[in-house]
Amino acid sequence: MTLQALKHLHRFDGGLAYFLATGKLKISTLGIHYQIPWLHLFPLAAWIISMFVMSGIVAGFVSVNVMALVWLERKVSGLIQNRMGPMMINILQPKMLASSKNPVLKWISVWFGGWLQTMADGVKLLLKEDIIPVNADKWVFITAPICVFTASLMGYALIPFAPQFPIIENLNIGFLFIFAFGSYTVIGILMAGWSSNNKYSLLGGMRSAAQLITYEIPMLLALLGVVMMTGTLKMEKIVNFQRSLGTHHGHWLILYQPLGFLIFLIAGIAETNRTPFDMPEAESELVSGFNTEYSGFRFSLFFLSEFSNMFLSCALGATLFLGGWSGPGSSYGIIAFLWLMIKAYGLVLVFMWIRWTLPRVRIDQMMEFGWKVLTPLALLNILWTGGEILLVKIQGYQHQYLYIWFPISLLVLAMLFMPKPKKKREHKLKFAPFL
């Protein structure tokens, strides 16, 4: 690998990787060109250092992002359940905010109260004693959280956070890579459940594995529609395809694949073990399932990877269906990054909304829903997308909205033939989360 190629590697990180790789500090607005005299003599070392720094940045991003996600989850659950959520740990927030009469300041003090709560929880978990039960299979017990966390971290290497940013750029298999490492999560969870030598953990691990493999199939099949339309597996190319569709800002693929997006969303919720489908971690039945025996830092690894998996599938959905980093002003790296974050966080909010609104389904309902509803629907989606592609190809239709007709008509039909609920609820609860 030559230094010339290195120049174009990572434009997004403010020139840090470039600096490390070539020894030149490149801040074009200031016109600074500083050169470490020796580093460019060792391109391999420079490359390795720059890669380590880049992956370190991603790992740091994941942990900080997970902290924000956990805090957001607690705040959103508070909003939905008509309470405030974490309010105590807000050391940098002036006291006068809370007692202020100004509604804006009041709003800020309620919403950003306790913004350091996750940090405090993380420190607490770091300081907790680490317990390995005597009966556990020690080495499998120790390896399992590493397996789960690393697998969820690997997925971030493929997400194009900004133009030319994905850490692993030239990977032909594209998002299949994320699925490949997603399977390691299953293995890690099975390892955790089995090695704990605890009945709850075993049950949780087995259930989790069954659920993950059941919902992986509709997810893959739903994403096939996207692949058929774009003709590529590379995430970067899929984003560029969406930018090239329609008018100058592009069209999002959700317009052409609403059914696929719906299946992806449901399967994504199931894949990340969130509430309508959270049998593996059912607190009230299995005392949180496969991680019952884990404590301290090992437990926090499971927690971390659960949330980072959630963000990963949201970022995947935002990239494949919602246009990824594209948006007004996305020629600047940082704005493109912000666009992706906005879209991904929008999906995260949908996930949280669903989690705190719906009750848990039974395990047989969940498995049968995956096999008997989602898988045939995903096959139908493939069929229709293929038929439309052929129609466009053979008949020469330029009208790309053709893709949208079928799923919408399907939805309308489903709504028409939906059996109406027999009884009306007698007492309507007042739903006022914004008070």
Next chain:
Amino acid sequence: MNTTGYILVFLAVGILFVIGNYFLSSLLRPFRPNAKKLATYECGEEPFGTAWVQYNVRYYLFAVFFVIFDVEALFLIPWAVVLKSLGAFAFVEMLIFLFLLFIALIHVWKKGGLKWV
């Protein structure tokens, strides 16, 4: 070297991140084990036997179904990538394949294999 190297470095950083944090935590946390603490948790009762028992066979069944459909998806992916250039013939071919698998799904369904009792 290029892409594989990236993957390996990224994997190494992931593992190092975990191990480093674990090491940091091991410097800070207490270590005072006792027999009660190291026992397996079973809602406050004395643990009753081992958990390493034979479990239900239907997990195995679902794993087999998963393998079938995952292989199907793997067959579909290369087809999906080149579908635009191959045209109608490839589409009909894949339709036959999908139809056969769908028949298989219906068969399993009717046999009660998808039922989680």
